[in-house]
Amino acid sequence: MSEDCIRLEFDVDSENFASAGMASEAVKTKLKQLGINMQDVRRVAIAMYEGEINMVIHAKGGKATVDIFPHRVDMILADKGPGIADIDLAMKEGYSTAPDNIRALGFGAGMGLPNMKKNTDAMKIDSVQGIGTTIYMTVNLH
Amino acid sequence: MKVSRLAEILNAEIINLSEDREIETGYCGDFLSFAMSRLPSNSAWFTVMSNANVAAVAVLTEAAAIVVCENVRPDENLSARCKTEGLNLLIVAYPAYECAVKLSQALKNE
Numbered sequence A: 001m002s003e004d005c006i007r008l009e010f011d012v013d014s015e016n017f018a019s020a021g022m023a024s025e026a027v028k029t030k031l032k033q034l035g036i037n038m039q040d041v042r043r044v045a046i047a048m049y050e051g052e053i054n055m056v057i058h059a060k061g062g063k064a065t066v067d068i069f070p071h072r073v074d075m076i077l078a079d080k081g082p083g084i085a086d087i088d089l090a091m092k093e094g095y096s097t098a099p100d101n102i103r104a105l106g107f108g109a110g111m112g113l114p115n116m117k118k119n120t121d122a123m124k125i126d127s128v129q130g131i132g133t134t135i136y137m138t139v140n141l142h
Numbered sequence B: 001m002k003v004s005r006l007a008e009i010l011n012a013e014i015i016n017l018s019e020d021r022e023i024e025t026g027y028c029g030d031f032l033s034f035a036m037s038r039l040p041s042n043s044a045w046f047t048v049m050s051n052a053n054v055a056a057v058a059v060l061t062e063a064a065a066i067v068v069c070e071n072v073r074p075d076e077n078l079s080a081r082c083k084t085e086g087l088n089l090l091i092v093a094y095p096a097y098e099c100a101v102k103l104s105q106a107l108k109n110e
């Protein structure tokens, strides 16, 4: 980690649905304080929120690490959830395994992973069934 | 148009009005992933979703106001989170379409 990097770390817990999104809000607040342009802030917020929510609804929580560099933001979202069996399928718009009670809350549109892909400049998913999922994302800042 | 003016036009019940922000446009939708990626900043967000996760999306997208339609009662958690995060929250009887039409007319007449 270089000196001009700001690291933010979060435990994303899945107990309290009502507070989901707090890590994303904290990241957004920080980026705004740093004077990052709103379009880039928005892209980070979308990617981070979708990733955070996925850890809450699909993986019983996890850890988020966000590194803010002068010209990019790196996000690492790591969980010890069930893993993703078929990543290509999971990336398809509209594909979701979210149960009805989760859909009733407005989640489960199957747009999370596609939105993360769309709003980042690089994205990589490491997932092993029964072990967990780690998602690496980078957004370049303009 | 100010949030307070929209509240008048829609005969809204004001659950929280922290800062009387300027509304520039609107957005109708309930799936949070759609709202998260499409909701323009400074919009009035017309939805029937009433749980606390709506607040997170509204903060992240910088919505000017959450307007819960069709007299759906917001969850306690949503009202509480709106108050702590300074989000404007209204309840109206109209469906989202009628809200959007009224907002659009009012914005045109400004």
Ligand SMILES: Nc1ncnc2c1ncn2[C@@H]1O[C@H](COP(=O)(O)OP(=O)(O)O)[C@@H](O)[C@H]1O
Pocket (backbone or CB within 6 Å): A050, A054, A055, A058, A059, A079, A081, A082, A083, A084, A090, A091, A095, A096, A097, A098, A107, A108, A109, A110, A111, A112, A113, A114, A133, B033
């Ligand atoms: N962290 C994760 N752990 C396990 N499964 C996941 C995770 N993230 C996504 N998935 C799987 O990928 C699917 C698609 O994810 P996404 O596009 O975000 O849609 P949604 O969350 O609306 O279901 C999910 O329904 C789930 O099956």
Ligand SMILES: [Mg+2]
Pocket (backbone or CB within 6 Å): A050, A053, A054, A108, A110, A111, A112, A113
């Ligand atoms: Mg998702």
